[in-house]
Amino acid sequence: MLKLDILVLPAHPDDAELGCSGTILKEASKGRKVGIVDLTRGELGTRGTPEIREREAEAAGKVLGLAARENLGIPDGFFQNTKEYQLKVIWAIRKYRPEIVITNAYHDRHPDHGRASDLVEDSAFLAGLRKIETFDENGQLQEAWRPKLVLHFIQDNYIQPDIVVDVTEYWDKKVDSINAFGSQFYNPEWKGEPQTYISSPEFIAVIESRAREFGKSIGVKFAEGFTSRKMLGVDSLFDLK
Numbered sequence: 001m002l003k004l005d006i007l008v009l010p011a012h013p014d015d016a017e018l019g020c021s022g023t024i025l026k027e028a029s030k031g032r033k034v035g036i037v038d039l040t041r042g043e044l045g046t047r048g049t050p051e052i053r054e055r056e057a058e059a060a061g062k063v064l065g066l067a068a069r070e071n072l073g074i075p076d077g078f079f080q081n082t083k084e085y086q087l088k089v090i091w092a093i094r095k096y097r098p099e100i101v102i103t104n105a106y107h108d109r110h111p112d113h114g115r116a117s118d119l120v121e122d123s124a125f126l127a128g129l130r131k132i133e134t135f136d137e138n139g140q141l142q143e144a145w146r147p148k149l150v151l152h153f154i155q156d157n158y159i160q161p162d163i164v165v166d167v168t169e170y171w172d173k174k175v176d177s178i179n180a181f182g183s184q185f186y187n188p189e190w191k192g193e194p195q196t197y198i199s200s201p202e203f204i205a206v207i208e209s210r211a212r213e214f215g216k217s218i219g220v221k222f223a224e225g226f227t228s229r230k231m232l233g234v235d236s237l238f239d240l241k
Contacts, residue, residue, distance in 0.1 A: 001095075001097075002033070002035075002067060002068055002096065003033070003096065003097045003098075004033045004034060004035045004067060004068065004096040004097070004098045005027065005032040005033050005034065005098060005099050005100065006024070006027055006032060006033075006034045006035075006098055006099070006100045006101075006102060007034075007035050007036075007037065007092070007093065007096050007098035007100075007101050007102075007147075008020060008024065008034070008035070008036045008037070008101075008102045008103070009036075009037055009038075009039060009089060009092065009093075009101060009102070009103045009116070009120045010036065010038055010039065010103060010104055010116065011038075011039050011040060011104050011110075011112040011113055011115070011116035012038065012039075012040055012042040012045075012076070012110075012112065013038045013041070013042050013053045013054070013056065013057040013060075013071070013181070014042070014053075014056075014057075014060070014178070014181045014184055014185075015038075015104060015113070015155070016036050016038075016102075016153075017060050017064075017174070017177040017178045017180070017181065018155065018178060018207060019102075019104070019105075019153030019154065019155055019224070020102050020153040020224055020226070021060075021064055021170075021173075021174045021177045021178070022165070022167025022170045022171060022174040022211075022222065022223075022224050023102075023165045023167060023224050023226075024036075024064050024066070025064060025065070025167070025170035025173050025174065025177075026165065026166075026167055026169070026170050028064065028065045028066075029065075029170075033067040034064070034065075034066055034067060035066055035067050035068035035069060035096055035098075036057075036061065036064075036066060036068075036069045037068075037069070037070050037071070037072060037092045037096075038057065038069075038070075038071045038072070039071075039072050039074045039079070039085075039089070039116055039119075039120075040071075040072075040073070040074050040075065040076035040077075040079070040112070041053060041054065041071055041073060041076060042076055043076045044076045044077045045076075045183075045184065046194050046196050047183050047184060047190065047193045047194060047196060047199060048183030048184065048193075049183075052183050053181070053183065053184075054071070056180050056181045056182065056183060056184075057069060057071075057180075057181075059180040060177045060178075060180035060181065063173060063176050063177040063180060064173075064177050068096065070092075072088045072089070072092060074088060076112070077112060079112070079115060079116075079119070080115065080119075081115060081118045081119040081122060085119055086119065086122060086123045086126055087132075087134060089119060089120055089123035089124075089127075090123050090126055090127040090132060090134055091134045091136075091142065093123065093124060093127040093145060093147065094127055094134055094142040094143065094144070094145045095136065095142070097145045098147050099147060099148050099149070100147060100148065100149045100150075100151065101120060101124050101147045101149070101150045101151070102150075102151045102152070102153060102226070103116060103117055103120035103121070103150065103151075103152055103153075104116040104117045104120070104152060104153070104155065105117060105152055105153060105154055105155040105157065105159055105227075106152055106159060106227060107157060107159075108155045108156050108157050109155070109156040109157060110155075110156070113155055117152055120150065121150055121152075121229065124146065124147050124150045125146065127144065127145055127146055127147075128144050128145060128146025129144060130143075130144040132144075149228065149230060149232075150228070150229070150230070151163075151226040151227070151228055152226060152227045152228070153224065153225070153226055154210070154224075154225045154226070154227065158210075159225075159227060160227075161214065161225030161226055161227055162226060162227045162228050162232060163225070163226050163228070163232060164214045164215075164217060164218055164223040164224065164225045164226070165223055165224050165225075165226070166215070166218060166220040166222075166223050166241075167211070167222050167223055167224050168215065168220050168221040168222045168223075171211070171221070171222045175204075178204070178207070184198060184199065185198060185199060185203065185204060186199055186200060186201040186203070186204055187199070208222075210225075211223060211224065218241040219241065
């Protein structure tokens with residue numbers, strides 16, 4: 001059984017790369033095991049196909065040094081925070097038994113993001129209830145498991161972060177992981193495809209600007225922001241920047 005330190009559960013392939021890949025790279029460099037389980041295949045995306053997105057997600061995972069990546073196949077665009085989909089997320093949490101879960105923003109331009117935020121937050125709690133039964137690939141009953149912390153990365157809409165993480169050293173590789181999704185973001189080779197809000201070069205510039213803004217707040221070049229519904233604490237005041 002592969003136990004992860006951090007499990008990222010984003011709505012779409014590429015959400016994690018945009019929202020928290022610098023943090024993924026930073027924690028992986030410290031020897032921590034990080035994995036991504038995408039909720040949907042992103043099949044409603046204007047550009048590309050689910051098959052292309054799957055290959056891109058695999059390539060991005062290699063850039064990030066992930067210990068695991070898979071996809072739950074929940075319907076893109078139409079899922080709700082229901083028992084059916086909670087059980088799928090509970091299954092993934094119990095499979096990988098992470099200490100920390102990271103997921104989408106509380107609310108955002110894409111309605112899937114806010115729904116995923118609620119779905120994962122609720123499922124992380126429910127995963128700790130032993131009377132909810134789920135079974136692994138071999139038909140064995142999974143043990144209950146509740147992560148210690150659920151964090152939400154910040155996406156298109158500005159949300160005041162509760163914490164920010166310095167990712168300056170990992171910025172270039174973060175950009176590489178985003179660029180692995182050539183069907184989605186700015187790519188001059190993708191001619192004849194519809195242009196979208198996220199396929200313009202300006203969109204990537206906005207991602208960089210947000211990271212610079214968060215970085216400025218703690219005196220570094222680039223940072224990623226996170227929110228938490230749980231009160232956060234530190235062992236020492238000197239851990240704070």
